[in-house]
Amino acid sequence: MATIYEIARAAGVSPSTVARALRGSGYVSPDKRALIQKLAREMGYVPNHAARSLKSKRSQKVLFLIPDIYNPFYFRMIKGATEVLEEHQYFPVLCHTKGDPALEMKMLSNLQQGFGDGMIFVSFDFNPKNTAAVNASGCPVVLTNNYQSPDGRDAFDCVFVDTFDGIRMAAQHFISRGFTRIGYIGGNIATQTGRERFSGFQHALQQNHIAADQRLFKVGDFTMESGRRAMQELIDQRTIPQALVVANDLMAIGAMRVCKEQGIHIPGDLAIIGMDNSDLAQFLDLSSIQMCEEEIGRNAARLLMERIENPKLEKRTIRLQPSLALRKTSEAGEAPAG
Amino acid sequence: MATIYEIARAAGVSPSTVARALRGSGYVSPDKRALIQKLAREMGYVPNHAARSLKSKRSQKVLFLIPDIYNPFYFRMIKGATEVLEEHQYFPVLCHTKGDPALEMKMLSNLQQGFGDGMIFVSFDFNPKNTAAVNASGCPVVLTNNYQSPDGRDAFDCVFVDTFDGIRMAAQHFISRGFTRIGYIGGNIATQTGRERFSGFQHALQQNHIAADQRLFKVGDFTMESGRRAMQELIDQRTIPQALVVANDLMAIGAMRVCKEQGIHIPGDLAIIGMDNSDLAQFLDLSSIQMCEEEIGRNAARLLMERIENPKLEKRTIRLQPSLALRKTSEAGEAPAG
DNA sequence: GAAACATGGCCACCATCTACGAAATTGCCA
DNA sequence: TGGCAATTTCGTAGATGGTGGCCATGTTTC
Numbered sequence: 001m002a003t004i005y006e007i008a009r010a011a012g013v014s015p016s017t018v019a020r021a022l023r024g025s026g027y028v029s030p031d032k033r034a035l036i037q038k039l040a041r042e043m044g045y046v047p048n049h050a051a052r053s054l055k056s057k058r059s060q061k062v063l064f065l066i067p068d069i070y071n072p073f074y075f076r077m078i079k080g081a082t083e084v085l086e087e088h089q090y091f092p093v094l095c096h097t098k099g100d101p102a103l104e105m106k107m108l109s110n111l112q113q114g115f116g117d118g119m120i121f122v123s124f125d126f127n128p129k130n131t132a133a134v135n136a137s138g139c140p141v142v143l144t145n146n147y148q149s150p151d152g153r154d155a156f157d158c159v160f161v162d163t164f165d166g167i168r169m170a171a172q173h174f175i176s177r178g179f180t181r182i183g184y185i186g187g188n189i190a191t192q193t194g195r196e197r198f199s200g201f202q203h204a205l206q207q208n209h210i211a212a213d214q215r216l217f218k219v220g221d222f223t224m225e226s227g228r229r230a231m232q233e234l235i236d237q238r239t240i241p242q243a244l245v246v247a248n249d250l251m252a253i254g255a256m257r258v259c260k261e262q263g264i265h266i267p268g269d270l271a272i273i274g275m276d277n278s279d280l281a282q283f284l285d286l287s288s289i290q291m292c293e294e295e296i297g298r299n300a301a302r303l304l305m306e307r308i309e310n311p312k313l314e315k316r317t318i319r320l321q322p323s324l325a326l327r328k329t330s331e332a333g334e335a336p337a338g
Numbered sequence: 339m340a341t342i343y344e345i346a347r348a349a350g351v352s353p354s355t356v357a358r359a360l361r362g363s364g365y366v367s368p369d370k371r372a373l374i375q376k377l378a379r380e381m382g383y384v385p386n387h388a389a390r391s392l393k394s395k396r397s398q399k400v401l402f403l404i405p406d407i408y409n410p411f412y413f414r415m416i417k418g419a420t421e422v423l424e425e426h427q428y429f430p431v432l433c434h435t436k437g438d439p440a441l442e443m444k445m446l447s448n449l450q451q452g453f454g455d456g457m458i459f460v461s462f463d464f465n466p467k468n469t470a471a472v473n474a475s476g477c478p479v480v481l482t483n484n485y486q487s488p489d490g491r492d493a494f495d496c497v498f499v500d501t502f503d504g505i506r507m508a509a510q511h512f513i514s515r516g517f518t519r520i521g522y523i524g525g526n527i528a529t530q531t532g533r534e535r536f537s538g539f540q541h542a543l544q545q546n547h548i549a550a551d552q553r554l555f556k557v558g559d560f561t562m563e564s565g566r567r568a569m570q571e572l573i574d575q576r577t578i579p580q581a582l583v584v585a586n587d588l589m590a591i592g593a594m595r596v597c598k599e600q601g602i603h604i605p606g607d608l609a610i611i612g613m614d615n616s617d618l619a620q621f622l623d624l625s626s627i628q629m630c631e632e633e634i635g636r637n638a639a640r641l642l643m644e645r646i647e648n649p650k651l652e653k654r655t656i657r658l659q660p661s662l663a664l665r666k667t668s669e670a671g672e673a674p675a676g
Numbered sequence: 677g678a679a680a681c682a683t684g685g686c687c688a689c690c691a692t693c694t695a696c697g698a699a700a701t702t703g704c705c706a
Numbered sequence: 707t708g709g710c711a712a713t714t715t716c717g718t719a720g721a722t723g724g725t726g727g728c729c730a731t732g733t734t735t736c
Binding site: 046048051053054059069070072078079094096112279 | 384407417
Binding site for chain 1: 681684689
């Protein structure tokens with residue numbers, strides 16, 4: 001509530017002397033400084049944020065545009081980012097776009113308002129319209145997760161996890177163990193996500209000169225139920241592979257449940273690796289591809305802090321390597337129980 | 339980037355006319371207004387947030403003090419609160435206290451800085467020190483989750499879930515089904531949480547004139563492992579109850595796992611209700627007490643918005659009623675399988 | 677005695693908003 | 707049509723709280 005003016009009056013000095021004394025910059029005699037600091041403490045002085053940021057053009061806040069506020073994936077990102085932001089005395093402001101492009105555009109304009117000094121932008125759909133708006137704002141923004149530069153040039157700072165490589169690694173893991181009949185349950189090839197992951201899988205097969213058997217590849221929609229269906233088809237076809245790479249944990253769990261019901265032993269009869277390394281995967285001892293969301297967050301925040309510090313930096317893209325969290329479902333199998 | 343001065347110059351009017359035209363307040367001739375609005379659009383004018391909030395003393399932000407940023411409980415709260423904040427054009431700023439009292443105090447001072455217009459404050463430990471700081475700030479703050487007014491007077495706006503009643507309901511549910519030997523696994527009685535929940539359990543027994551059998555009450559530390567241990571003790575004692583109320587889902591799941599390993603059929607031999615209604619509970623078909631975190635968030639945000647609107651309101655406390663999410667583990671049992 | 681340094685007040689600035697009052701326009705009646 | 711009041715229009719002048727440049731004054735040092 002108290003301002004430097006009131007302190008100045010109480011101390012019998014001018015407001016600017018108070019400012020200097022409290023900021024520690026410029027010349028103030030030691031006794032005056034002590035007096036001012038004492039008064040400030042007593043009067044409960046706290047500098048006014050709005051005034052300071054009007055002058056300094058820094059708000060100490062970073063906007064977090066996320067499409068889905070109740071998704072653990074994003075929360076882990078936020079957690080990671082917050083760790084780094086804290087070190088720089090910055091705070092995340094949550095802006096929830098609900099995946100709605102109109103809201104997204106509206107939130108982007110908040111940036112120009114000085115609502116925040118920068119933004120970490122996550123979108124389901126990076127397109128010319130919203131990326132142009134980001135560019136137009138001229139403010140520091142880091143795109144994360146699935147932005148792809150249209151012409152391969154780094155127009156933005158960007159952090160993403162190489163899901164292609166995650167799936168590739170999982171398949172390679174099985175191949176290295178000597179499996180040749182490896183199944184895949186993925187998402188729709190029409191989506192970028194679906195395509196990217198499947199290519200990773202195909203790449204591993206090709207690298208190892210393993211012929212692709214189309215019957216072993218099923219498509220789901222990332223729900224547990226679709227995982228069940230896909231697994232059931234494999235069983236019905238009597239083409240149960242030796243190992244299965246699944247493009248997310250939920251589908252993998254669906255598949256596991258069918259196996260359990262039908263006496264297919266995991267990992268003895270069928271080894272499985274899922275993707276996301278969700279809490280459920282940990283709980284159910286499902287091997288999974290670790291997407292390191294916190295690492296995304298940390299890197300995005302780091303890039304952003306650096307850019308706020310120095311806007312002239314070259315634009316950078318950070319490609320994070322996923323890792324395998326190997327658990328029971330992909331253990332080198334002893335002979336099947338049944 | 340453009341300011342009202344530049345627009346004023348472009349339109350050949352004074353800055354205050356621009357302000358009036360854009361804000362829609364005061365008298366501006368229709369043609370000038372139209373011109374100014376057109377220019378503002380063309381020049382990409384967005385009002386400066388810092389300047390506006392310096393003048394208006396509103397930042398459109400609400401601080402969210404939370405002890406643990408990656409706890410599903412809290413981010414459900416955040417989700418609920420965000421819904422309400424959005425309606426009022428407010429945004430949540432996350433302040434992570436890590437349960438550290440010193441950090442908590444520091445963050446509280448952010449409030450006075452005008453960092454936010456109000457705060458939703460969640461603490462592991464509400465004590466005279468931090469509540470005094472809240473009071474001293476004179477800013478709108480809503481305490482949630484486990485604050486208890488020391489003298490029963492409403493010094494603060496406050497939202498909490500009646501965990502006492504949640505546990506009581508769970509016990510009552512079993513009692514109504516005719517069970518008389520009901521076990522309880524809770525937290526340490528030295529903690530407020532532990533005490534509160536256990537009282538709810540005892541209350542249900544007393545109400546129904548059921549004698550308490552101390553051998554059926556075990557203490558854990560809210561981890562799965564401690565749930566396992568507690569259940570194992572019940573088994574070793576050969577005092578397996580008919581039903582079990584457990585003070586959180588993790589411990590309940592630990593108990594379930596022991597039962598599964600040792601052939602105790604759930605719910606045939608033993609019915610279980612946990613607490614939190616976590617994702618895991620849903621996944622494992624564990625009955626649970628629903629703490630309605632989103633509802634806490636919504637109510638906290640609502641109280642806060644109302645208080646920011648009108649600081650003179652009476653202080654209010656909202657006590658939310660938990661509900662039972664009944665699933666398989668508490669189904670009226672057919673005869674046990676084995 | 678002059679240069680070097682320390683001290684602290686004054687003022688402009690950041691961008692917006694608003695109270696006030698001057699100026700312009702309109703309406704109304706004689 | 708002139709005159710007066712009511713109404714509309716719009717600019718001037720702060721105010722918000724903090725910061726930093728500039729400069730006048732005071733002190734020390736050689």
